[in-house]
Amino acid sequence: MPETIRIENPELAVEISTLGAEMQSLKTVDGRDWLWNGDAAWWTGRSPILFPIVGKTPGDQLAINGTNYPMAQHGIARRRDFAIVEQTATSCRHELASSPQTREVYPFDFRLTLEHRLDGGRLSVTATVENTGDTPLPFGIGFHPAFLWPLPGAEGKPHAVILDNGAEPGVVQLEDGLIGKTLPNSPFKAGRLELAHSLFDKDALIFPEGAGTGLTYAAEGGPSLAFTFENLPNIALWQKPGAPFLCIEPWHGMAAHAGGTAELVERPYTVALAAGDEMRFGFTVEING
Template identity: 65%
Template structure:
C-alpha cells in the first residue's frame, strides 16, 4: 500500500500519497473538503502530476530521435511509486528517478520531485525536473487537480472561473485525444466564464495561450479558490460530464497535434532541458471564505 503523508498549517490539512506523489485531500481546519475524493463511479484521479507527457500521443506512442516508445495518456509518473525525500509538519517532498521500467518508455536519466507546502490557507505544489542524461531531454509537465463542484456550502449557486488578466483566450478542442488546429471563439467574456456541465460534452476546454498566470474559481456568494501559476503557460478545464468536480489544470505542454508528429520534442509547448539542467513548475491555491 502507498504511504500517506499528512501536512498541516493553522488553516489547512493536506494528505499526499507516495503513489504518484498525488494529493489525496485538501481540507480546511473547520472540516470542509475542497478536493475531489476519487470516486471510481466518475474518475479515480484526485490531483495527478502529468509527466513526461501531457495528454495523449498518436497511437499511444512517442518518438525520440525516430525511435518509438509506448506511452499512455499523461505519462507514467501518476502511476509510479515515489520515495519520500523530506517532510516537516507543513511540507513534504517526494522523488521519482529513472529506472529500468522508465527507460523502456522514456530513454533518459532524470529525476522528478514534487513538493507540497502549506502557508496559512495557501497550498503550493512545485515540480522540479532534472535532466541527468548526457543529451537534451524533451518532456511535458502538467498538474491535474480536481476540486468539488459545487464548492462546500454552495449548493445550486452559479460557479465561475475568472481570469486575473481579464482575457478572452481562444479555445482549443481535442479530437481522439489530440489537439486540433482549429481555434474556436473564447467562452470567456471579459475574463469571466460561468460553468455549465454541457461545456464539457466535447471533452476538455484547452486554452493554450492567453489565460495568464492566475484565476479564481468561485461560487456566487460562496467560497473561492484563488490560483497562481509559475512556468505553466497552458490552462485546461475538464470534468467528466455531470460529475461533481472541476479540474483546473495548468500545464507546460499539451497533447500532440492531431495528424502531427510523434516526436516528443515537437509536441506543442514541449520543454527541452539541457543535460545537467533543472526546471521548476508550480501552482498555488488559496482558499477564501
Template identity: 55%
Template structure:
C-alpha cells in the same frame, strides 16, 4: 497493498498525499470541509495526478523519444509510479522520482523529478522541478491535473464561475479523439468571466493553448463557500475539464499539451515541449489561496 499516506498542515488547512504519483488525496479545511475531489471511480479515479513526461495523449499511445519508440499511456508514467518521500515536516512534503530500468525502456533519459508540497496559512503551493541528468537534451511535458469540488462546499445549487485577471479572453481549442486540433474558437470568457456549466464540456476538455495569464479565481456566486485563487509559475497552457455529471472541476496548468491531430509519435513535435539542457533544472508550479 495500501501505501503510507503523508499529511501536512497549517491551522487553516491540511493536505494528504500518497507516494503513488506523489498525488494529493485530500485538501481539508480546518472545519472539515473538503476541497479536493475524492476519486470515485464511477466518474474518475484520479484526484490530482502530476503529468510527466507528456501531457495528454500520444498518437495511438506510442511515443518516440531519444530514438526509442514505445507505448506511453495518456499523461505519461509519473502518475503511475511510486515516489520516494525525501523530506517531511509538519507543513512540507517532498517526493522524488528518478529514472529506472523500466522508465528508460520507454523514455531513455536520466532524470530527477521532485514534487514539493507546502502549506502556509490558507495557502497551498505545489512545485515540480525536473532535472536533466543526461548528457544530451531531454524533451518532456509537465502538467498538473487537480480536481476540485464542484459545487464547492457550502455553495450547492449556486452558480460557479472562473475569473481571469485583466479581463482576459483566451482563445479556445478542443480535442478530437484526445488529440489537439489546430482550430482556435472564440473565447468562452467574457471580459475575464466564465460561468461554469455542464454544457461547456460536452465536447471534452476546454484547452487554452495560450494559457489564462498568471492568476485565476474559482468561486461560487453565492452561498457560504471558500473561493480558490490560483497563481501559476511556468505553466503557459491551461486545461479545464470535468466528466458529464461528475461533481468535480479540474483546473490544469501545463507546460505541454496533447499531440496534434494527425501528428506522429515524436515527442519533440508535441506542442510546447520543454527541451532541457544537460545538467539543467526547470521548475513549474502553482499556488492556491483559500479565501
C-alpha cells in the same frame, strides 16, 4: 503498498500518497474537503502529476528520435511510486528518479521532485525537473487537480472561472484526445467563464496561451479558490460530463496534434532541458470561504 502522509497547519491539512506523489485531500480546519475524492464511478484521479507528457499520443505511441515507445495518456509519473525525501509539519517532498523500468518507455535520465507546502490558507505545489543525463531532456509537465463542483457550502449557486488578466483566450478542440482546430470564439467574456456542465460535452477546454498566470474559481456569493501559476503557460479546464468536480489544469506541454507526428520534440510547448540543468513549475491555491 503506497504510503500516505499528512501535512497541516492551523488552517489547512493535506494528505499525499507516495503513488504518483498525488494529493488525496485538501481540508480546511472545519473539516471540509475541497479536493475531489476519487470516486471510481466518475474518475479515480484526484490530483495527478503529468510527466513526461501532457495529454495523449497517437495510438498511445510516443516517438523519440524515430523509435516508438508505449506511452499512456499523461505519461508515467502518475503511476509510479515516489520516495519521500523530506517531511516537516507543513511541507513534504517526494522524488521520482529514472530507473531501468522508466528507461524502457522513456530513455532518459531525470529526477522529478514534487513538493507540497502550506503557508496559512495557501497550498503550494511545486515540481522540479532535473536532467541527470548527458543529452538534452525533452518533456512536458502539468498538474491535474480536481476540485469539488459545487464548492463546499455552495450547492445550488452558479459557479464561474475568472481570469486575473481579464482576457478572452483562444480555445482548441480535442479530436480523439489530440489537439485539433482552434475554435472561432473564446468561452470567456471579459475574463469570465460562467460554468455549465454542457461546456464539457466534447471533452476539455484547452487554452494554449493567453489565460495568464492566475485565476479564481468561485461560487456566486460563496467560497472561492484563488490560483497562481509559475512557468505554466497552458491552461485546461475539464470535467467528466455531469461529474461533481472541476479540474483546473496548468501545463507546460500539450497533447500531440491530430494528424501530426508522434515525436516528443514536436509536441506543443515541449521543453528541451540541457544536461545538468533543472526547471521549476508550480501552482498555489488559496481557499477563501
